[in-house]
Structure formats: structure tokens, C-alpha cells
Amino acid sequence: MRTEDLFREDATLLDCDATVIAQGEGGVLLDRTVCYPLGGGQAGDTGWLVAGERRWRVTDTRKSKEHPEAIVHLIEGELPALGTAVRVEVDAQRRQAHRRFHTATHLLCALLPYPVDGCSITEAYARLDFHTDEPFDKDAIQAGLTRLVAEAHPVGHRWITEEELDANPGLVRSMSVQPPRGLGRVRVLEIDGVDLQPCGGTHVSNTVEIGAVLITKIEKKSAKTRRVVLGFAEPAAGRS
Structure with missing residues (x-):
């Protein structure tokens, strides 16, 4: 299981389309993301996942402990379902x-x-x-x-x-x-x-x-x- 980390090549990217590929570790894993995970002394990104009228707050972004090449987006409340297509939006000010x-x-x-x-x-x-x-x-x-x-x-x-x-x-x-x-x-x-x-x-x-x-x-x-x-x-x- 792997998350394509778009921020590695372009730190100006603030949003992207993605799909929920797993739930766990307090959040969801996506097939791709613009959110930087906590590491190297730098705090993780926060932001939102958006699907139609639904918005989920991303409270933090972490490297997955279970899947070394995947990234976990920690979510407030109910998690988006497996397979959900979402828009990932980074908190631009942060x-x-x-x-x-x-x-x-x-x-x-x-x-x-x-x-x-x-x-x-x-x-x-x-x-x-x-x-x-x-x-x-x-x-x-x-x-x-x-x-x-x-x-x-x-x-x-x-x-x-x-x-x-x-x-x-x-x-x-x-x-x-x-x-x-x-x-x-x-x-x-x-x-x-x-x-x-x-x-x-x-x-x-x-x-x-x-x-x-x-x-x-x-x-x-x-x-x-x-x-x-x-x-x-x-x-x-x-x-x-």
C-alpha cells in the first residue's frame, strides 16, 4: 500500500484529487496526497477532505506505522468510507x-x-x-x-x-x-x-x-x- 506524495516535487500544490484506500491509525490512507506528514522536525499539514457537500477536517498528517510507504490523514469524527473519491485541501496559511x-x-x-x-x-x-x-x-x-x-x-x-x-x-x-x-x-x-x-x-x-x-x-x-x-x-x- 502506497501514497503518492505530490508535495515532494511541488510544495506549492495545495489540493489534489484522491481516493480512500484504507481506514486505520485514527484516520484514512489515500492513494495520493498534497499533505506533508510529520517528519524531519517539520510538523504535519492540516486541511480538509471534501466529497460533494461533505467536509472532513484533517487534524494532522502522519507516516503510516503499518504501511511504510503510505500516509495517514487523521480525521475528526466519522471517517470517509473506503473507496470514497475526495478532494484533498491543505491549510495554505500553515x-x-x-x-x-x-x-x-x-x-x-x-x-x-x-x-x-x-x-x-x-x-x-x-x-x-x-x-x-x-x-x-x-x-x-x-x-x-x-x-x-x-x-x-x-x-x-x-x-x-x-x-x-x-x-x-x-x-x-x-x-x-x-x-x-x-x-x-x-x-x-x-x-x-x-x-x-x-x-x-x-x-x-x-x-x-x-x-x-x-x-x-x-x-x-x-x-x-x-x-x-x-x-x-x-x-x-x-x-x-
Whole structure:
């Protein structure tokens, strides 16, 4: 059982047609989806499944525990029946926040050349934990982040083989999350002239789309861990 993950190739897709192929694990599995499942430090997408006049709220999206290549859409209330044709709609505001924050964390990796031992990307904030005992200069990091956003670097992805990744172990920056193995290929995120590393998350297509992102906090979490927390400069938009 497998879910075609359309978001891997195009993070701007906000809807698609799909069919319910199974029920279980608190929701439904679809044959295809635009919803990103929780993983790699990034929160799962929310949204809706629509069939005619019926609308089901998708409260979260997760990787299936029973079917490694399938994605579970957690649903409020009664589940749509097996075989139901639905329209999958992503919460666009939440998706865009994830895209902006996730790409911004890659800029931080370019500015701070230390291994990453923790990551969280949500709609409200993002954080990266760096494995180092070096002190961080908040103003200098903020200036670098603002510069890289304004320089409008193109952002894209490509696929490399697992052998290519093994030949370039320095591409992997994370100590806590390793690229998935066994598929024969690995997705890498490339910010032109700035950063290249394995990543399966959703991103903007150019750094200028990140907009105004601020370093809200830098913490010493342990003798060997420095945490950087990001927030948006503008207030959160209201929901209808």
C-alpha cells in the first residue's frame, strides 16, 4: 500500500484529487496526497477532505506505522468510507509558514557550520539546536540571515543515489535525523550558492519568499548545545 506524495516535487500544490484506500491509525490512507506528514522536525499539514457537500477536517498528517510507504490523514469524527473519491485541501496559511521557516533553518545551517542535534518547524516558530560550545552573536547571525533572504537565492531540490550520499557524508548536517534508506535515492535541498543537504520537507522557491524572519532567542541548552529560535516579524494572520 502506497501514497503518492505530490508535495515532494511541488510544495506549492495545495489540493489534489484522491481516493480512500484504507481506514486505520485514527484516520484514512489515500492513494495520493498534497499533505506533508510529520517528519524531519517539520510538523504535519492540516486541511480538509471534501466529497460533494461533505467536509472532513484533517487534524494532522502522519507516516503510516503499518504501511511504510503510505500516509495517514487523521480525521475528526466519522471517517470517509473506503473507496470514497475526495478532494484533498491543505491549510495554505500553515503550509506557507512551514515553507518559510524550514528554508530559513537551512540558511542558519549555512551561517553556523556546526552539526545539528535537534530541530522543530511549526506554524508559529522554528528552532535549531547546534552541537557546539561556541558562543553565538545574535546580532551577527540576524544580519547574516537578513542578507541571505534579501539576496534572493533560488531554492530547488534534486535526487541523488545513496551511493552518492555515502561518498559525500558531509552533506548530512543532522545528528538526530538521518535521510531515509532503502529507496535507492535521497532528496537533497539546494539553496543556490548557500546550502546543500538531504531534506524531504517543503520549502519556498527563492529565499526572498522567506520574508522578515527574526531570531527571537538564543539559548545555551547544555555544555555542548546552542539553540536558535526563529519567529516571523509580522503578527500571525487571523483565521476565518
